[in-house]
Amino acid sequence: MDYLPLFFNLRQQPVLLIGGGEVGLRKARLLIKAGAQVELVALSVHPDLKTLIQEQQGQIHYAEYADTYLEGKKLVIAATDDQPLNERVYQACQARGIPVNVVDQPALCSFIFPAIVDRSPLVIAISSAGKAPVLARLLRAKLESWIPTRYSDLGQLAGRFREAVKARFGSINQRRYFWEKVFSGPIAERVFNGQMPEAERLLQAELEAAEGSSAGVGEVYLVGAGPGDPELLTFKALRLMQQADVVLYDRLVSAEVLELCRRDAELIYVGKKRDHHHLPQPDINQLLVEKARAGHRVLRLKGGDPFVFGRGGEELEELKAAGVPFQVVPGITSANACSAYAGIPLTHRHYAQSVKLITGQLKNRTSELNFAEMRAPNQTLVFYMGLHTLELIVAGLREAGKPASTLIALISKGSTPEQKVLVGTLETIVAQQAEAQIEAPALIIVGEVVSLHHQLAWFNNPAPTIAVQGPLSQAAPKLHSTSA
Template identity: 60%
Template sequence: MEFLPLFFDLKNSNVLIVGGGEVAKRKASLLVKSGAVVHLISPEIKADLVELIVSNKGVITKDVFSEEFVKNKRLIIAATNDQAINKHIADLANQLNTPVNVVDQPELCSFIFPAIVDRSPIIAAVSSGGSSPVLARLLRAKIETVLPSTYGRLAQLAEKYRDKVKLAFSDVNKRRGFWEKILSGPVSEMVFAGKEKEAEQLLKETLDSKESPKRELGEVYLVGAGPGDPDLLTFKALRLMQQADVVLYDRLVSQPIIDLCRRDADFVNVGKARANHLVPQDDINQLLVDYAKKGHRVLRLKGGDPFIFGRGGEEIEKLAENGVPFQVVPGITAAAGCSSYAGIPLTHRDYAQSVRFVTGHLKDDTSDLPWSELAYLNQTIVFYMGLMGLPVICKKLIENGMPKETPIALVQQGTTPNQKVIIATLDTMVETLKTQEVSAPTLIIVGEVVSLHDKLKWFSPIKDLNIA
């Protein structure tokens, strides 16, 4: 082990930074967060660095370095672009037995800055000992994905009851067991869900009874899985996916995303296709209630966003009626994901002042839409679930005044390796599809912004088809 990881308490401590550039600013930002009083010296100092130091009660000296500045400092950081000065600072610090860090010269350092994941008061730090700072940052990014920001609030709650738990459990092993059950059970889940008052009440009750907190009623996580690319999942979605006991998923959820769920969970396919509902919606709603009432943590995984043509509202209505707790995690809706991956900015200001999301068929399978409003110029229209109704869509838009030369795009399986984009016009798209194989899920985008596809496309695993 090249360096022993330690955590310094620097509150109200004087620390020295020599240097006035961007690197010095990064170090100063960390130090002021820790409550240190930063003394910074350099002939030239960035204006925003001066602001940072002064606003946090630090001291600025615009001058060349001299030995007097190293005295009475808890830490010293050399961040100049002159290696000779940096070495001189390190030598002086070592003579005074003061910890010193020399930026990009680990051989001169008595301590180094790790890559930090800040969930105060929980802090995780990763270091390569100076051998590969980039690798340390990449590892930090991985840790970021599994440490929700709410861990800090969970730690604060634990700190609040630490002394009371000590009094209640004199035996160290029993005390440790109590905290393990609290921090990995319903109390922690309530904190993560933002129900901190309920979490504290349950902790109190559990402490009074000296028993493990019980989950008499489960919870449902309504999670948007996005349009297909697993990298588009939110941190919160991933965390809930990995702790659910039961997973109900739609056919629009890609297999790579399903594979990220907890491996030993029970998986239930409730996928729906047009005119072929594997499990009717009312039955899905009831399944969520039934599983939760058995005490399960239930993941309802839906393609895109649950509240944009995803029937998420119907599902949580049923949960609310039955007193079942739930959380909703937004996902990237297909319109945003597919248009971005197709290089079609929905609201480019030179082409569109508004965008409308429209379902291709309503609950009773009709397409009774306000066509005159949709045919409005300088507007982008995105049709969900409109592939079967495409001939009607094109015909009605032209009949209501939209120029037949208006570009239209079909994006099949957007954001995935199987993405396919077909570009034509309102007048030619139906004929074009007679020679193309297209299947759901497919998103339809209508408007002048579609003309930017050729110029802005950046993701094209399958050759796009452009047909005038």
């Protein structure tokens, strides 16, 4: 994060604007809209800017800039094309500890102006840290169309009832639940339809009927976080991530996905990796029950899909026995995401008509895999958590009759910018991995569909680099092209 987003309260605060052209006019409009007392210094002033300042009882100095104009100012904006003057203003403000913005010169700014979506009291600020202001404005345009102007009325309504709700409910969680019900139910719909008196009446009735004495039992959301790319989350997953008070997350949840959880939620790491469990599974189960019984909405965030080698079933059994309500949101499992991002379809009419999802790490950490079922042709085998048992898996497949020439791919950190793919055969892959040291988490795909990697990964590569080694690495991609 290049800048920390902050909102200044400039109401009735003195602000200095240097420069009287059209750029200064745009900045003055924003400042005055925020309630600032604008003082302008310029040798000449745009007629519209002059009128604006005069209407707001501001001051205009038709003079050269001098550092004395900085006295008592809370904020300074330099909107001139005079580079020496801009640098002088910046240095003078820095010496006095006054926030300063030199328009279109990020190096001379202690703060920058974002693109703004104004639904006061709801205000959304969008910044590109000065690197791509046009992109920020395009995003603002999208938000302007997505967020109805009536959100301003909804915010004003909430402001009028804020103290009454605070007095009614003793805990933060109770107040949060109440407001979320208001903002997502019939009261908000009345506001959006312009029926403000009816919305206010309903809100008053809801407040009077509410019981604020007990938090009651909360709820658990068992949510699949997918393989790492935050854009692969479902809409429902994102909504519940924003609602949860407590988040229990595992090792495979990416930092980018975790960042989308509610900022003030309690984050509890319960990750596991081979031979090291930060919190044993029974303790995780019990913690879910305890947090829910305390009245919290608990998000159990799991990498991939919670029901595909994620032990989600065990957790739900515990919740069911304890009488705790829950919701389950599937996630995109690693087999789907990693294969797609690596350009390896799990099924293909010419290569594979079935798929097996197999765990490479069983409960007792010994191999109980039925390799005889895996020797059939025309199927794709996908091994989860099998990197540390790669040699055992390869040996088992070969002993069961799989040809040594069978293609195999290791996909490390699939769907993320760190994705790497190692391609080989059952005969070569162990030696290749010993040299390449592909890192966990990794997925293993076995089958003839791996031969499509070089053709399809060129079109679907999310990472800046993919490391590919093995018998396919010298093959030229066979691509079909079309022309308009």
